[in-house]
Amino acid sequence: MKFKSSKVNEFRLWGLLLTMGGMLLMIVGLAGIVFNWGTAGKIMAGIFMVIGAIAMLASMAVYFWAGMMSTSTxxxxxxxxxxxxxxxxxxxxxxxxxxxxxxxxxxxxxxxx
Incomplete structure (x- = not known):
């Protein structure tokens, strides 16, 4: 129980994890282009970029939701x-x-x- 925090901070933590995960996915996807893996690398980069962008948008939604809840607490x-x-x-x-x-x-x- 020593790792528990307030509910507002829990939402912010999930937003941060989604942000970091989205950036990590985009960086991993970029390896297909940087290391010149041909067509498969470009397809992999595109897929990982899209998934990473979706994770970043989800983190923005979580931060917005936490901010809206924070104003009415x-x-x-x-x-x-x-x-x-x-x-x-x-x-x-x-x-x-x-x-x-x-x-x-x-x-x-x-x-x-």
């Missing part, structure tokens, strides 16, 4: 670190210290009852 102050953090849903984690937060007492994991 509830900003609360973390009881552990005292920093303002954004909260999505009924429970979330602090963006800084990863403490589990909840606005609803029945969903609060730190409650004694």
């Amino acid at each position: 509830t900003v609360i102050e973390c009881p552990e670190c005292g920093k303002p953090t954004k909260m999505l849903g009924k429970t979330d984690r602090c963006m800084f210290c990863k403490t589990i937060l909840s606005l609803d007492p029945k969903h609060d994991p730190n409650a004694n009852a």
Whole structure:
């Protein structure tokens, strides 16, 4: 559980992974042209470029979605670190210290009852 982060940061992580994966696919596809693999290399480059571009567009959509959700989140102050953090849903984690937060007492994991 120590690798968990807030929901907004999880969406941003997926956007970053799609961006890096798309660029990696485009670079791998470029090897077919750089190393002069003939017609097969050009076809491979085209296919990998298209798949990489689709991954980049998907990352743009994920970043846009995370940004739109981020504008409508509830900003609360973390009881552990005292920093303002954004909260999505009924429970979330602090963006800084990863403490589990909840606005609803029945969903609060730190409650004694």
